[in-house]
Amino acid sequence: MNVPKPRDDLSALAGYHSPQVDVEVRLNTNEAPEAPPIEFSNAVAEAVRKVQWHRYPDRSAGELRSGIAKLHAVGAEQIFAANGSNEVLQTILLSYAGAGRKVLTFEPTYALHTHIARIVGATVVSGQRDEQFGIDPGEAAQMVKQHQPSVTFLCSPNNPTGIVDDPSVVSAVLNEVSAYGGLLVVDEAYGQFAPHSALELLDGNPSLVVTRTYSKTWAMAGARLGYLVGDPRIVDQLEKVVLPYHLDSATQAAGIAALEFIDDMDDRVNTIIGQRTIVEQGLADLGCTVWPSGANFVLFRPPEQNGDQVWSELVDRSVLVRNTASWPRLTGSLRVTIGTEPDNARFLDAMSDILRGS
Numbered sequence: 001m002n003v004p005k006p007r008d009d010l011s012a013l014a015g016y017h018s019p020q021v022d023v024e025v026r027l028n029t030n031e032a033p034e035a036p037p038i039e040f041s042n043a044v045a046e047a048v049r050k051v052q053w054h055r056y057p058d059r060s061a062g063e064l065r066s067g068i069a070k071l072h073a074v075g076a077e078q079i080f081a082a083n084g085s086n087e088v089l090q091t092i093l094l095s096y097a098g099a100g101r102k103v104l105t106f107e108p109t110y111a112l113h114t115h116i117a118r119i120v121g122a123t124v125v126s127g128q129r130d131e132q133f134g135i136d137p138g139e140a141a142q143m144v145k146q147h148q149p150s151v152t153f154l155c156s157p158n159n160p161t162g163i164v165d166d167p168s169v170v171s172a173v174l175n176e177v178s179a180y181g182g183l184l185v186v187d188e189a190y191g192q193f194a195p196h197s198a199l200e201l202l203d204g205n206p207s208l209v210v211t212r213t214y215s216k217t218w219a220m221a222g223a224r225l226g227y228l229v230g231d232p233r234i235v236d237q238l239e240k241v242v243l244p245y246h247l248d249s250a251t252q253a254a255g256i257a258a259l260e261f262i263d264d265m266d267d268r269v270n271t272i273i274g275q276r277t278i279v280e281q282g283l284a285d286l287g288c289t290v291w292p293s294g295a296n297f298v299l300f301r302p303p304e305q306n307g308d309q310v311w312s313e314l315v316d317r318s319v320l321v322r323n324t325a326s327w328p329r330l331t332g333s334l335r336v337t338i339g340t341e342p343d344n345a346r347f348l349d350a351m352s353d354i355l356r357g358s
Ligand SMILES: Cc1ncc(COP(=O)(O)O)c(C=O)c1O
Pocket: 029, 030, 083, 084, 085, 086, 087, 110, 155, 158, 159, 187, 189, 190, 212, 213, 214, 215, 221, 224, 225, 226
């Protein structure tokens, strides 16, 4: 029997996976360490009880978009919401990339940018970050000028390195992109942990969009909700491309309810930042190379670059981190999500056990 063949350009593509191993301490996917408050769950349950299940959801997600818009002091017509920021990224690339168009990334960065760009048939051009995983504004602008990509990605704080791009990088790239009408996407999935945001540069420029997610700081990875802030003309275009009624009523209700718990989110961010310092220091004390993080995770390299082995030994101790040891430019490194205080202590104890044999 003949097995149907996928597109030639997709058959060699590896899927995007983060292994789901059954362990006691899960620090591998940059989720929030704790659930949102019970008052949030109750508010969602109450809202879901009122959902008219026989009706399609509000197609324009009006109340949710207005709420998010208020949070960022912009108009609702500047917000596009979707099932996780991954769907936002996919809709951007479906609309503005595709066959015959280029997408520029600065590696190493979030793998989905390249992955989705390839799925939509675009040509990916990869710039490289420097030794410390920073981006030189002049070189980045030069790459944009040379390739004139339809879509350029920055990711700040960057996954998996945790580095926050200097505002001069974003400005330099934006200037260049604006000159020929390209689109700069600044992925700020971890934006609330960072000292500054590209949102400050929006200022009516249609060439910039900033994406955010409810999965991390909002502690709502289970809901699948993300959004972008950008020019209304870009938002209109994305609405034409995304499937009708893509955002279900329960997700919209959860997103609206969360906006009443901003103080909890801010507290969570501060706690995580405090714990991040402890984890960074603990890893450095154990002789690991640690990259400064502006996110809720830390990239580190154990001594002798034996990330693979350390990863396995952590799993033996029921602690799961992201194994980045074989990723290009990240040889021997691992990425750990900041968890609860006991989880972080357990991780550091396990690391000490492995590296010092004590
Ligand atoms: C940089 C970055 N962008 C986007 C996402 C996607 O997040 P979600 O689809 O859960 O909103 C992630 C998830 O890990 C990420 O690290």
